[in-house]
Structure formats: structure tokens, C-alpha cells
Amino acid sequence: MAKKKSSSNSDLVDQVNDKFGTNVIVGSNYLVDSRRVVIPASPMIDGMLNGGVPFGSFCVFTGPPKVGKTSLALNLAGNGLSIPTEFEKPRKLFIMNIEHRLNLRDLEGVSTLRPFIETDRIKIVQSERGNILRAEDFLDISEQLIHDEPGSIFLFDSFSQLCSKEGFSKEWDGKGYRDDVPKLLSLFVKRIAGVIPIQKSVIIGITHKIANTGFGFSSWAEASGNKIQYAVDVKMEATHSTPWKEGDSTIGQEVHWKCLCSPLQNGPVELACTSKLRYGHGIDCESELINVAVDLGLIKKGGAWYTIPEDLDESIEGGKFQGLEKCRQALIENRKIYDVLNLKYREMMDLPV
DSSP states (O other): OOOOOOOOHHHHHHHHHHHHOTTSSOOTHHHHHTOOOEEOOOHHHHHHHTSOEETTEEEEEEESTTSSHHHHHHHHHHHHHTSOOSSSSOOOEEEEOTTSOOOHHHHHTOTTTGGGTTSSSEEEEOOBTTBOOOHHHHHHHHHHHHHHSTTOEEEETTGGGOOOHHHHHSOTTOTTOOOOHHHHHHHHHHHHTTHHHHHTOEEEEEEEEEEOOSSSSOSEEETTOSHHHHHOSEEEEEEEEEEEEETTEEEEEEEEEEEEEOTTOOSOSOOEEEEEEETTTEEOHHHHHHHHHHHHTSSEEETTEEEEOTTSOTTSOOEEEESHHHHHHHHHHOHHHHHHHHHHHHHHTTOOO
16 A cells, blocks of 8 residues: 655645755745835836836846936936945945946936945946956956845946957957857856845946847847846837037937836836936936926926925925926925925826835
């Protein structure tokens, strides 16, 4: 007579957890209890992404040169640093300065990063004289930091400019050379894709658009390989930018973004928005919020006048301002007004708050 099994499924789960780790098998309620904290990008971009960028995400920003990809990445990172962390170590920003083009002006020109410039919360990984880091070095350093610095933000500027040891050793004619960086990135993604959500970190990678000289109908391709595309949670493409003028002066760029994917979207992909990049300031969240608040009726606009109603919220005083710039300054000087408008905007659009 066959011996009756003495262990139930529950016992087997306990045995697996005892052998491999306490929580390697969990119930579906784990997903309910572990909703991720979201980093806001800007009012317009948050509307497109349906909230922002969750911690635990792999993000890619792509597009043509000089459209504001790095500015958006730095702005997003600054917002992320302002969010409290559950871990003992403070949240940090690690910038993989692969192109070695980052300078103090770039950090000072992003308002969300200014409070952290003279702290130890921003770390820059880069080459030095006599020690030029290869792609393998940047990826090795990054992997170690991802494991050791939970809750942190990792900015790669850019994936497309990584050059491997083999790339440095090849002759200039390039004959017989096939770039092996996509293969390295493929292995890197495999090794950290499951770690990022557990560590509740964020990877922001910038890629370049290049001519597609291979097969396919697209005239453009991304210089980073295909494996990243499978791992990405949030992907945005800057299609182009136009000058943002105030009178005869150009004060910034209006960057036209397209969302290719977002884990927070419940509807169609490839939504689009226009974000405002102000020179010396970064993403102009105040101007974006004013414009969207006018559209939603939170701010009244008549001619050149902007009116914040007295009864909008009991915690703030309303006011009337001539011109967008004066209204913008009011939001900068009185952050409570900005916070109230932003909260009401997010509630009306059913965005995470």
C-alpha cells in the first residue's frame, strides 16, 4: 500500500522558504501591500506618465541631441532626493559621468538639485587622468552600488557612449569590429533587473538616436542594444524642442515628449506632452502648473491677469497677478500655493499623491 503524503502544500511552502529565504514564496497580497513611492517629474510629464516615476523602476530617456534629456533626468533625480527613505542610509544620487561633460553649471541650473550640491548626497563616478574607465568598469561599479545603496538613484549619461576594453584597443579603421557594449549591457540588465525593485532604487539611462544601418523599416535606432528595451519600465522619447520665448528673448525650450511605456498607465501608450525647460532653472514646474491649473479652472485667466481664488483652499490666500511671470514668482515665493494647486491637480486627474 502506498504511503500517504504527510506534508501539505503549506508545509512545502514553509520548507522552500526555510531553505531559500523567508519570503521567496509570498501571496498576491504582497503586491497590494508593496505599492511603490512615485517621484514626480513635472506637472505636464506626470500627467502623461499617470503620476511620475516609481521607485524600483528602470527608466530610459532618448531623443536627438540638445533637447533636454539630461536636464529632465537631473530634475527627476533632485525630486527623488527630496523624498524620505525607509532605509538607514540616506538616499543618494550616483551620476555615471561616462561622457565626462557634467559640470557645476549643470547642477546649479537645476533648481531641485541645488539644496544637495554641497552635501554628500550627490556622488559622481568618472574617469581621471591615467585611469580612463571602460564600460566594464562603469557597469561593475554601478552593480556594486546598486546592491550597497538601497533607495538611491543611478543616472547613466549616457549608455550610448560606453566604450569597452575591446573598443579602446581597436584600430581607427574599425574593420572587423562589432561593438560589444550592447552585449555588456545585456548582461548588466540581467544581473540588476530583479535587484532594482527589491532595493527600491531608480535607474535613469540616457540613450542616443542614431541612423539605422541594419534591417527594418525604422530610419533610426538607439545606440544601446535591444536588451534594455525589455527591462525598461518608463521610457520617454523627446521628439524635438522649440524655442521658448518671452518677448524677443529666448528663455528656454519647449520640449515635446512622447511616453512609450509607463507602469502607472492604465490606458493607451504613446501619450504626449510639452514640457517647459527654463535656462538656469531646469524644468519650470511652476509655469507648467499654472497652465494646467488654468485649463482645469483652478486659476482664472482674463487677458493678461491670473487670479487664484480666495476660496481655493483655506490654508492659502488668493491673489491676482498680471502676467505669467508674476504668477510664477508667487508660486516660487509661497510654496504652499504651489503645493495646494499641485495636490488639487493630481486629485482631479486621479494621479498618485
